[in-house]
Amino acid sequence: MRPVYIVGAGMTRFGRSEWPLVDLAATASLAALHHANLGKIPVDAVVVANMGAGRVNRQTAIASALVDRLSLWPAAAESVENGPASGASAVKVGYQAIASGMADVVLVTGVEMMRAVDGLEATDFVASLSHPEVEYIYGVTLPSLAGLFARLFMERHGVERRHLALVAIKNHDNAMKNPYAHIHQPVTMEGILTSPEAVVNNPPIAEPLHMFDCCPVSDGAAAVVLATQEVAAKIGAPRVLVAGIGQATDTHAVHERQDPTDLKAVRLASAAAFERAGLKPSDIDVAELHDAFTILEIAESEAAGFFKPGQAHKAIERGETQLTGKLPINPSGGLKAKGHPVGATGVAQIVELAWQLRGEAGGRQVAKAKAAYACNFGGFGNNVVATVLRKEER
Amino acid sequence: MSEKVYAFRCTTCGAVSYPKHMICPKCRGEAFEPVEVAGEGAVLTYTDVYALAVDYETRYLRLAIVELDGGMRVTGQLLDEHPRVGKRVRTTVGVVREPADKPIYGLQFVPA
Numbered sequence: 169m170r171p172v173y174i175v176g177a178g179m180t181r182f183g184r185s186e187w188p189l190v191d192l193a194a195t196a197s198l199a200a201l202h203h204a205n206l207g208k209i210p211v212d213a214v215v216v217a218n219m220g221a222g223r224v225n226r227q228t229a230i231a232s233a234l235v236d237r238l239s240l241w242p243a244a245a246e247s248v249e250n251g252p253a254s255g256a257s258a259v260k261v262g263y264q265a266i267a268s269g270m271a272d273v274v275l276v277t278g279v280e281m282m283r284a285v286d287g288l289e290a291t292d293f294v295a296s297l298s299h300p301e302v303e304y305i306y307g308v309t310l311p312s313l314a315g316l317f318a319r320l321f322m323e324r325h326g327v328e329r330r331h332l333a334l335v336a337i338k339n340h341d342n343a344m345k346n347p348y349a350h351i352h353q354p355v356t357m358e359g360i361l362t363s364p365e366a367v368v369n370n371p372p373i374a375e376p377l378h379m380f381d382c383c384p385v386s387d388g389a390a391a392v393v394l395a396t397q398e399v400a401a402k403i404g405a406p407r408v409l410v411a412g413i414g415q416a417t418d419t420h421a422v423h424e425r426q427d428p429t430d431l432k433a434v435r436l437a438s439a440a441a442f443e444r445a446g447l448k449p450s451d452i453d454v455a456e457l458h459d460a461f462t463i464l465e466i467a468e469s470e471a472a473g474f475f476k477p478g479q480a481h482k483a484i485e486r487g488e489t490q491l492t493g494k495l496p497i498n499p500s501g502g503l504k505a506k507g508h509p510v511g512a513t514g515v516a517q518i519v520e521l522a523w524q525l526r527g528e529a530g531g532r533q534v535a536k537a538k539a540a541y542a543c544n545f546g547g548f549g550n551n552v553v554a555t556v557l558r559k560e561e562r
Numbered sequence: 563m564s565e566k567v568y569a570f571r572c573t574t575c576g577a578v579s580y581p582k583h584m585i586c587p588k589c590r591g592e593a594f595e596p597v598e599v600a601g602e603g604a605v606l607t608y609t610d611v612y613a614l615a616v617d618y619e620t621r622y623l624r625l626a627i628v629e630l631d632g633g634m635r636v637t638g639q640l641l642d643e644h645p646r647v648g649k650r651v652r653t654t655v656g657v658v659r660e661p662a663d664k665p666i667y668g669l670q671f672v673p674a
């Protein structure tokens with residue numbers, strides 16, 4: 169296998185798109201292409217991550233549409249739909265193309281425009297990833313699966329609502345330093361939990377989870393340019409190596425898992441990514457986790473191996489996951505505050521980490537970041553892609 | 563009413579799956595017989611969800627995962643004013659979703 173480097177990264181601000189779907193994808197792609205500064209080197213393939221354009225935007229085959237918008241013919245092109253893990257899956261497809269020798273330069277773009285429909289329809293569109301026969305028919309939505317999971321996980325590990333609030337406060341604070349974030353609004357413990365007004369400010373969404381435990385519904389796009397070592401050297405790009413990717417699946421219905429609080433697919437995907445990278449969780453300097461719900465940041469950080477089971481909420485209490493802590497988690501603001509355009513999310517995590525490793529993350533830069541980890545959590549944990557990146561010194 | 567909910571018993575090893583798999587997760591067998599999902603169990607976890615999908619007029623839904631006696635777990639709607647983890651419930655079958663075309667029947671849990 170040939171080594172694969174990230175030589176360019178860009179994104180749009182998440183929130184409500186001012187552009188049509190393909191222009192949104194093209195805007196992020198252009199930012200990544202400019203960042204890479206390829207000159208005359210052609211893009212051999214384009215991979216688009218998207219979950220719902222066929223349903224939500226009534227447009228299909230958007231990878232071909234993106235190639236056309238960017239005049240990248242005759243580049244190969246395909247779309248990847250893998251639920252909320254579409255983004256990292258698309259990066260994996262691009263990685264495989266280069267590692268195998270089928271391509272030298274690949275553009276991977278994630279895009280989602282969910283605000284084209286109302287909230288009810290957007291929630292239902294995402295809910296359609298649940299098991300149709302034994303979950304969806306009961307009115308199961310992603311927040312409900314998170315609520316069911318949270319009650320069990322919190323009881324088992326002694327996690328309280330204030331720990332969830334600490335995750336939200338941290339991620340909102342980080343997003344204040346991220347110009348691409350959907351939400352620029354600092355939140356306080358008083359405002360969302362301890363004051364009398366908190367009951368109104370922070371209504372229940374899926375008990376025990378409340379509004380400030382849940383990510384917003386966002387439009388947005390993110391893109392990376394992947395290339396061979398030879399191309400990376402030619403354009404003089406900083407050496408951000410895709411050191412290892414791991415992926416694992418689990419049962420479709422959450423109730424069928426032996427221990428529903430064990431994020432087994434996160435565990436297995438992470439272990440595979442670390443093994444391929446030749447690194448351990450303790451080598452990681454910065455991580456982007458899939459905090460569609462605050463409880464998931466806590467649970468994933470344990471399943472990925474950064475903390476022992478039942479210890480993550482204590483580390484959060486000690487400030488270890490803040491920007492200046494031992495292991496900064498979600499410096500971008502995470503899905504919680506940066507936003508969650510589902511197909512774009514996994515790519516946006518890699519964009520943030522590439523910027524962090526290049527030292528280009530501005531006010532949210534993690535000092536001396538050399539190794540980074542991302543968890544892109546598909547379904548409700550039934551399809552997870554973990555990615556480890558490493559900066560090579562020249 | 564005639565509506566019933568079925569799980570699937572592997573005729574090779576006897577393992578019961580819900581939902582259906584076409585290969586037994588225990589023994590890789592490929593032959594199954596339907597068994598009715600009914601009986602008593604305990605609430606493993608529950609939630610009141612206000613972020614609802616289409617097809618619902620209510621303000622919130624109370625959903626639960628129940629572990630039935632015998633060990634099989636099922637997801638369904640919890641019809642209980644005083645829910646508690648560990649509380650004993652029994653299954654019934656009722657309308658759980660009403661799209662425009664026809665009502666959908668599924669599992670509901672009531673206090674045992």
Ligand SMILES: [Zn+2]
Nearest residue numbers: 572575586589
């Ligand atoms: Zn069997």
